[in-house]
Amino acid sequence: MDIYKDFTFKDNDIPKYIQVANYIKSLIDKRKIKEGDKLPTIRELSKKLGVNNVTIVSAYNKLKSEGYAYQKVGSGSYAKRKExxxxxxxxxxxxxxxxxxxxxxxxxxxTGETTGEVLFPIDDLKGIINEVLERDGANALLSDNRNGYTNLIYTINKVFWNNKLNDEDIIIISGAQQGIDIASKGILNINDNIIVEKPTYVGALSVFKWRKVNLFEVPIDEDGINLNKFEKILQKNEIKCFYTMSYFQNPTGVSYSIEKKKRILDLAEIYDFYIIEDDYLSELIYENSLEYVPFKWLDKNDRVIYIKSFSKIFLPGIRLGYLVAPEVFSETLQNSKHNTDITTSSLMQRALELYISSNKWKxxxxxxxxxxxxxxxxxxxxxxxxxxxxxxxxxxxxxxxxxxxxxxxxxxxxxxxxxxxxxxxxxxxxxxxxxxxxxxxxxxxxxxxxxxxxxxxxxxxxxxxxxxxxxxxxxxxxxx
The missing domain is CATH 3.90.1150.10 (Aspartate Aminotransferase, domain 1)
Incomplete structure (x- = not known):
């Protein structure tokens, strides 16, 4: 029985490759195509459905990115039940x-997922919060800036960036996960193409899949992604952004070389894509052979959306961090943050500001x-x-x-x-x-x-x- 004979294109507003991919997904979900079944060759299916080969290639790529298919080198594509x-x-x-x-x-x-052990000095936190409440009174509970506590933004810019950033481009966020979500909502649309590292942080994968974008994975070498494979994807596809963890990538622990960062930034300008840099652990460098130079420091063309989390160096249960937006996306990402949760805890922002400005964080x-x-x-x-x-x-x-x-x-x-x-x-x-x-x-x-x-x-x-x-x-x- 030809299970593809009933397929028809129903919506002219939806790209054909997506309709093909969705139809095959429904066949897999209904078990009409079983786990491990070989999918038709590109040429065979394009002939059956009356479309060109590129449409089927794109459909199969989408199936693979969403976990509904996998590739066997030299053999073809095979069905995979996502559940x-x-x-x-x-x-x-x-x-x-x-x-x-x-x-x-x-x-x-x-796994590092529990919080049974907290190494942060709790007495310091008590003292900092008491000092904030004594200093600011009821104002400690109020937000004075929808981007975050103004003094915290000033302090971050001064201490970590030597005042090289525009304060208006810094947005206080409730941890790195929210930062990824804000960036995703702010710049990505359904069916946009993005590149991620292979393997990568599961929380980021969840966000991108929720946005229904097309994921392209690039393997990681000892000093960052494989540039040859990265550029081949850029040459064949219109890529919107690249998500990367520049230091101690999760899970591989790989840190990018400065040379590779510079090349990726050059490619971002050539191929017109943006970089979401998730910098969540760069304070924890144990060997002098590693130098701290994030993508954002090298960013001459304002191509990097920089996300920083303080969760591992402040308190895991208190989700705080900041995002630095490229000027072109500044207002969009501010709105994305505001639509997500309006504001981050004012009291904890003020406590973090005092923690940093008093140098206790060092x-x-x-x-x-x-x-x-x-x-x-x-x-x-x-x-x-x-x-x-x-x-x-x-x-x-x-x-x-x-x-x-x-x-x-x-x-x-x-x-x-x-x-x-x-x-x-x-x-x-x-x-x-x-x-x-x-x-x-x-x-x-x-x-x-x-x-x-x-x-x-x-x-x-x-x-x-x-x-x-x-x-x-x-x-x-x-x-x-």
């Missing part, structure tokens, strides 16, 4: 919610670095000594996590590994969480040390090693 991906994400999310609501004493959280950053360097070094030593035959990883030289890839002999689907470890109160983040297609990242996972002290690192890594050895033995038994 397989969403079900595991739901299971992962529910598992973390459950442990977050309970006693975390015996939990080893290598002492806290030093203390955080001292503690996290110990954890980073300890975990790296264990990986190098106990796991060298089992896995590989990129040394991040900073940040809060390692991204692990299992060697062939010890390979286990890391979603299954997550479930096995969860039974022993150890939690990791499977690599599949960071890809648009759940066929990717099955042999990788992220280990964060944000919520694990030395004792928990040792205990958790011991349990992980036991599970990997057991997986190897089970695999050997099946082969024999």
């Amino acid at each position: 397989v991906a969403s079900n595991f994400r739901k299971e992962y999310s529910n598992a973390l919610k459950k442990i977050s609501m309970g006693d975390l004493t015996d939990v080893i959280d290598f 002492k806290n950053i030093k203390n955080l670095n001292d503690e996290y360097i110990k954890r980073y070094t300890h975990l790296k030593t264990i990986l190098d000594s106990e796991f060298k035959d089992m896995l590989t990883y990129n040394d991040p030289k900073g940040g809060l996590n390692f991204y692990i890839t299992l060697k062939d002999e010890f390979k286990i689907n890391t979603k299954e590994l997550f479930i096995k470890l969860r039974k022993k109160n150890v939690y990791i983040t499977p690599g599949a969480m960071f890809f648009t297609s759940q066929n990717d990242g099955q042999d990788s996972f992220r280990i964060a040390f944000y919520q694990t002290d030395k004792e928990k690192i040792e205990k958790g890594m011991k349990i992980l090693k036991e599970e990997l050895i057991l997986a190897k033995e089970l695999r050997y038994d099946k082969l024999n």
Whole structure:
């Protein structure tokens, strides 16, 4: 039976490739096309539907970006049921919610998603808030500027940017996730094309998919995305923006070289796209070989939407950060922020301003670095000594996590590994969480040390090693 014979183009306002992609998605959802079924060749389907090859190529790319299809090199495109991906994400999310609501004493959280441990000096916070209330009284609860607390904007510009920015382009936000959402709502329309790193931050993927844009993924090398593949996409597609985490990319831990940043900025001008730079952990540089030079510092043509979060250096539960908008999008992004939540907590903005202007943040950053360097070094030593035959990883030289890839002999689907470890109160983040297609990242996972002290690192890594050895033995038994 020809399942494509009933297809017709119904709406002239919707591009043909989208109508084709939506029709195939409906066939997959209804199980008329089953998981793993090979889709028709581009030439075959274009002939069936009476369209050109480019339409089918675009339709298949959209299916892949939305998790409904995957490519086998030299073989073609195959169907993928999206619910397989969403079900595991739901299971992962529910598992973390459950442990977050309970006693975390015996939990080893290598996901970094819980907040069982807070290294911020709480007495400092109490003192800062009391000082703000004594100084400002009831005004501490009022907002004087829809972009944020005016003095905080001045202080950010002075302390972090040497007054090189226009204060009007700085918008106070409730954390990096809101910043991505504001940027997305402000500059992206349905079916716009954007490029993301492969793999990338799951929160950003959720935002972009919600906006119903077309995602193009570019693999990450040791110093940033693969520029050859990046430019090929730019040459063939009209790209609206590129989302990047310039330091300690989540999940890989990769930081961009200055040379690569400069080239990407040049390409942004040549191909007329914008860069959303998510700078969430650049304070946590542990080795002198890494120099702090964000895309925004090098941005001569106002192509970068810069997003900065203070959550990891202030308090995780207090979502604060800021966004720097290119002048062309300044008003649009201000409106996007205002339409999202009107304003961010005035009291906490004033507390953050005092925390920064009094230089207390410098002492806290030093203390955080001292503690996290110990954890980073300890975990790296264990990986190098106990796991060298089992896995590989990129040394991040900073940040809060390692991204692990299992060697062939010890390979286990890391979603299954997550479930096995969860039974022993150890939690990791499977690599599949960071890809648009759940066929990717099955042999990788992220280990964060944000919520694990030395004792928990040792205990958790011991349990992980036991599970990997057991997986190897089970695999050997099946082969024999």
